[in-house]
Amino acid sequence: MAPSTGTVHPVRYLALFGVLVVALYALVFFTGDKSATPKLGIDLQGGTRVTLTARTPDGSAPSQDSLKQAQEIIETRVNGLGVSGSEVVVDGDNLVITVPGDDSAQARSLGQTARLYIRPVTGSIDVATRDANRTATPEVPAAETPATDAPAPEAPADGTPTPQNRPFLAQDPTTPEATPAPETTTPAPPVDASSDGTDEGDAAAAEIAAARALRQSSDPTVQQQAVANLDCSVADPLRGNDDPTLPLVACSQDGLNIYLLGPSIIDGQEIADASSVFNSQQSRHEISLSFKTTGSNTWAEFTSANIGKQAAFTLDSKVVSAPTIQGATPAGSATSITGSFTAESAKELANTLKYGSLPLSFAASEAETVSATLGLASLQAALIAGAVGLVLVLLYCLVYYRMLGVLTALSLILSGVMVYAIMVLLGRYIGFTLDLAGMAGLIIGIGMTADSFVVFFERIKDEMREGRSFRSAVPRGWARARRTILSGNAVSFIAAAVLYVLAVGQVRGFAFTLGLTTILDVIVVFLVTWPLVSMASRSAFWSKPSVNGLGAVQEVARERKVAAAASAKETRA
Numbered sequence: 001m002a003p004s005t006g007t008v009h010p011v012r013y014l015a016l017f018g019v020l021v022v023a024l025y026a027l028v029f030f031t032g033d034k035s036a037t038p039k040l041g042i043d044l045q046g047g048t049r050v051t052l053t054a055r056t057p058d059g060s061a062p063s064q065d066s067l068k069q070a071q072e073i074i075e076t077r078v079n080g081l082g083v084s085g086s087e088v089v090v091d092g093d094n095l096v097i098t099v100p101g102d103d104s105a106q107a108r109s110l111g112q113t114a115r116l117y118i119r120p121v122t123g124s125i126d127v128a129t130r131d132a133n134r135t136a137t138p139e140v141p142a143a144e145t146p147a148t149d150a151p152a153p154e155a156p157a158d159g160t161p162t163p164q165n166r167p168f169l170a171q172d173p174t175t176p177e178a179t180p181a182p183e184t185t186t187p188a189p190p191v192d193a194s195s196d197g198t199d200e201g202d203a204a205a206a207e208i209a210a211a212r213a214l215r216q217s218s219d220p221t222v223q224q225q226a227v228a229n230l231d232c233s234v235a236d237p238l239r240g241n242d243d244p245t246l247p248l249v250a251c252s253q254d255g256l257n258i259y260l261l262g263p264s265i266i267d268g269q270e271i272a273d274a275s276s277v278f279n280s281q282q283s284r285h286e287i288s289l290s291f292k293t294t295g296s297n298t299w300a301e302f303t304s305a306n307i308g309k310q311a312a313f314t315l316d317s318k319v320v321s322a323p324t325i326q327g328a329t330p331a332g333s334a335t336s337i338t339g340s341f342t343a344e345s346a347k348e349l350a351n352t353l354k355y356g357s358l359p360l361s362f363a364a365s366e367a368e369t370v371s372a373t374l375g376l377a378s379l380q381a382a383l384i385a386g387a388v389g390l391v392l393v394l395l396y397c398l399v400y401y402r403m404l405g406v407l408t409a410l411s412l413i414l415s416g417v418m419v420y421a422i423m424v425l426l427g428r429y430i431g432f433t434l435d436l437a438g439m440a441g442l443i444i445g446i447g448m449t450a451d452s453f454v455v456f457f458e459r460i461k462d463e464m465r466e467g468r469s470f471r472s473a474v475p476r477g478w479a480r481a482r483r484t485i486l487s488g489n490a491v492s493f494i495a496a497a498v499l500y501v502l503a504v505g506q507v508r509g510f511a512f513t514l515g516l517t518t519i520l521d522v523i524v525v526f527l528v529t530w531p532l533v534s535m536a537s538r539s540a541f542w543s544k545p546s547v548n549g550l551g552a553v554q555e556v557a558r559e560r561k562v563a564a565a566a567s568a569k570e571t572r573a
Helices: 010-030 064-081 104-110 127-136 200-215 220-229 293-305 343-354 375-401 403-429 436-465 470-502 506-537 551-572
Strands: 047-055 087-091 094-100 116-126 248-251 257-261 271-279 284-291 311-315 318-321 335-341 361-364 368-370
Touching: 010 403, 010 506, 047 064, 064 087, 064 094, 064 104, 116 127, 127 220, 127 257, 200 220, 200 248, 220 248, 220 257, 248 311, 248 318, 257 311, 257 318, 271 335, 271 343, 284 293, 284 343, 318 335, 335 343, 375 403, 375 436, 403 436, 403 506, 436 470, 436 506, 436 551, 470 506
Parallel strands: none
Antiparallel strands: 047 094, 047 361, 047 368, 087 094, 116 257, 116 311, 248 257, 271 284, 284 335, 311 318
C-alpha cells in the first residue's frame, strides 16, 4: 500500500541533495589545484606521443609475444596511475604511447624497463671530487675504499635524526631542493646506424656489449678505468641490460655519484608489492617494498651480516638509493627505497615496480605533440548537440506535462550541476579525461533521466484515471513508478559496466559516463523530482488542472465514474 502523504518529508530529501552539491563544489574550489575545469581527452585537447623502439642485447628483432607482453604491462601501469584516455599500441617493432596533455615525461616513464636489483656497495665517489682530482693530477682516480672501511654516515645531510624504528638510513647525496632527475627515467635515444653500414640493431648490441665489458668487469684496473671515465650526464647505453651476476659501475639517479657495486643479491622479480608512502618523521616520500618469501629471507640474512654497510637499489642500471644498513630487517618486514622523491615521482616508481619489469628494453624517440583530432569545433558541436537535445526534451515536457514539465527542467538542471562537479573531481583525483565518446554518454544520460520522469508522471495519470485526486495520486504513483525506474536503471548500469570491462579505448569513456549518469538519474529522481512533485501536489495553485495540465485526465476519470454509475443502475434494474 502506498504511504500516506503525511509520512513524506520532501524538504529533507531536497536538503540532502543540497548538502551533496555543496560538498562537491567545496571539493572543487577548496582542494587540489582548485581549477573548475574538467580534463579533456586526446581528441579534444591533443596529447603527447612517444615511440619506444625495442632493443635486445644481441641486436635481434624482438618477438611479437614480447611486444604484446610489454604492451600489457605498460597498459597496467597506465591504469595504476589513473591516467585515463591513454593509448598503447604495437607498431611493428615499436610501442607507441599517447597520453593526454603535454607531459612527455609521463609518457616516457611508462616505458621504463624497471629492472630492479639490490647490490652491495663496494666503493663510491662523487663526480665533482673525481673531476677535481682529474684536473689536479693525470693519474686515474680510483673509487673510494669499500664501505666496510669507511665510517657510515649516522644521519642525513640535513641533520634530521634517524628514526629508531627504521632498519636502515638513506645516504642521499642530493641537495634538499633536488628532485629525481627526470632524464634518468627517459629511455636512451635510438642508436644511429654506424657509418660502415652496420644496421641500427647491431650498433645497439655492440654498444651494450662495450658498456658491459667496461663497467661489468671483475678486473679492479678496468673497474677504476670505468669509474674514471663514466659520464653520468649522457644517456646510458647499458640501461636495463646489465648482467646481475657481475659487478657494476653505475651512476646515481641524480648523476652526482658513481658507485662500484657487487653482483646482485635480490632480483626485482622477488618484489611482492610496492607503494608510495610519506615518512612524517623524515618529511619525505618513500617507496615501501615487500618481498616474496625467498627475497625476504635473503634480505634478512644480508642485513644481519652487513650492518653499517651500504646496499644499492639499482633501477635500469642507475642507483636510485644507497642506504646504510642500521640494523637487521626481519624476514617478512617491508623495506623502503629512499631518495629526494616528490609525491608524483614516488607514485610513478612504486607503480612501475609493482607491475613488473618489461621483457624488453626500449629506446625512445623525441616526444611529439599530437594535435586534437576533433578539437574545439567538435567540442562546440557536442555542446550544441547536448543543448539542443535538452531544449527539445524540455519543450516536449512543458507542452505535454505543463507544470510537471517545469519540475522536469529544474531536475535536469540540478542533475547537470552535479555531473559537472563530478567530472572535475574525477579528472583531478583519478585522471579521468572527458572525450567526445564520454560526452555522448552524458547526452544519452539526458534522455534516460527524462525517461524516469515520464514513467513517474504516467503512473500519476494512471492513478488519476482511477478517480483519485492529484494529491492522493502522487504518492501512489510514486510507489508504482520507483520500482520500474530502479529496474530500468539497473539494466542500463549493468550494460554500461559490461561494456566498460570488455571495451577498449574511447568506448570505455562512453561506458563510464553512461554508467555515471545512470546512477545520478536515480539520485536526482529520488532526491529532487519526487520531493518537488510531492510538494506541488499539496499546493492549491499547482493542483489546478489548468496549471498542471491534468484536466483531461480528470475528465476521463469523471466519464468513467459516470459510466460505472450508469452500468450499476442498469444492473439493479
